[in-house]
């Protein structure tokens with residue numbers, strides 16, 4: 001069984017690694033079972049190809065397997081052989097049941113967080129002078145209009161945020177406004193959730209369409225106040 | 239080695255790794271999930287269509303959803319009484335009933351609650367199906383209960399200012415207040431003759447649902463604090479009426495197991511003959 005032992009150990013080790021070690025590496029997440037199956041399939045194929053490269057290793061690999069299946073001179077392993085022969089059909093049955101069972105999970109809707117803006121909202125620059133006065137005014141407007149959702153600390157945890165899915169953006173997080181240009185924010189604030197294209201799932205967004213309530217100049221000031229308050233700066237390149 | 243044997247080994251070679259991978263990978267399924275949907279359990283013992291306190295409600299799985307003060311659109315409100323709603327649902331294949339439960343310290347004539355559904359295939363914004371700029375939206379169907387009248391109003395909206403009662407009233411509602419808790423049951427037939435204005439419920443399918451609650455308390459000047467747009471609202475969640483049990487999975491499993499058994503049998507015979 002020597003030639004079979006190593007591949008089995010290798011497969012088990014691979015499984016343990018993918019399933020339990022990989023998700024704990026910072027920045028990664030648990031893998032979906034289909035991906036785990038794919039990785040194991042690749043590992044398995046690799047082992048088989050490697051083992052069958054030469055004639056000798058090929059016989060050493062397949063010989064024991066063949067003897068095991070036919071039950072020749074197995075002796076004490078005979079019981080194990082019957083176990084495998086019974087277990088295999090049961091596992092196939094179980095797999096089939098699992099793959100035909102109707103899912104209890106609701107449909108998964110993927111959402112593009114930063115979809116492309118309409119053409120007229122690319123490359124606009126902030127027409128308001130970046131003076132301490134204007135920044136302070138922007139912060140005042142932010143406190144009045146935005147903080148109930150986006151939070152007084154710009155962290156997305158305002159007192160009204162709890163029921164909204166998707167949650168109000170966290171501006172202190174480096175993956176929101178720090179990745180965006182002022183022009184992009186101007187679009188998002190003016191048109192709100194309902195202005196998103198279909199891949200942004202506009203029907204779920206609570207982000208108001210501020211153009212119906214706030215003049216453009218206020219929006220530009222709010223943008224300045226927002227970056228300043230969240231200690232981020234707009235993306236300027238491109 | 240004989241050619242027949244060679245072929246079988248070919249099969250084995252490709253098959254074994256795939257099967258091992260399939261079994262190990264598949265055996266690891268299992269997700270944790272927060273409340274994202276209301277599941278209407280199928281029941282045969284009669285639905286509590288107008289009874290919020292019926293014992294059978296305990297057989298329906300509860301789901302809890304967070305509420306926000308409505309700060310999306312004017313007139314806004316910054317603070318509301320109700321922070322969460324607990325929702326249960328039942329159906330019998332013809333009719334369905336939804337039980338909304340929430341904490342409210344006082345019973346007032348103007349206490350009110352509502353369910354909202356998307357209607358048809360088009361997505362609708364959760365704020366009354368207000369128009370979206372790049373996506374063509376559909377209408378919403380709102381079921382509105384008020385303590386004052388203690389009945390349900392079947393309404394339609396597509397945008398602010400368009401909310402109105404429908405010509406065909408298909409919804410029933412009834413509330414019961416005790417110990418600081420409102421329990422309100424809404425009920426209707428799963429399908430109606432008006433698919434363009436009423437949500438149609440097909441067991442097994444997920445549809446979108448949202449909630450709203452008004453605490454009818456008054457301020458010092460005797461004015462209602464929560465009214466109209468000023469209320470607790472939720473986002474879109476899912477609702478599904480359970481499909482009748484389906485045993486075909488067991489049948490497919492049995493066929494697959496029998497095939498695997500047959501495959502083993504043939505394989506071993508061939509291997510034995512080939513040697």
Ligand code: HEM
Pocket residue numbers: 308309310311312313352353354364365366380382397398399400401448449450465466467468471472
């Ligand atoms: C952010 C989300 C929402 C906003 C901005 C909003 C806004 C409004 C507005 C402006 C009105 C006044 C009437 C009108 O314009 O037609 C209203 C009334 C109403 N809304 Fe909403 N709404 C929201 C969510 C909901 C939800 C989720 C429901 C149901 C579950 C709902 C049910 C109602 C009902 C029944 C009334 C009539 C109240 C009455 O006559 O006393 N709303 N809402």
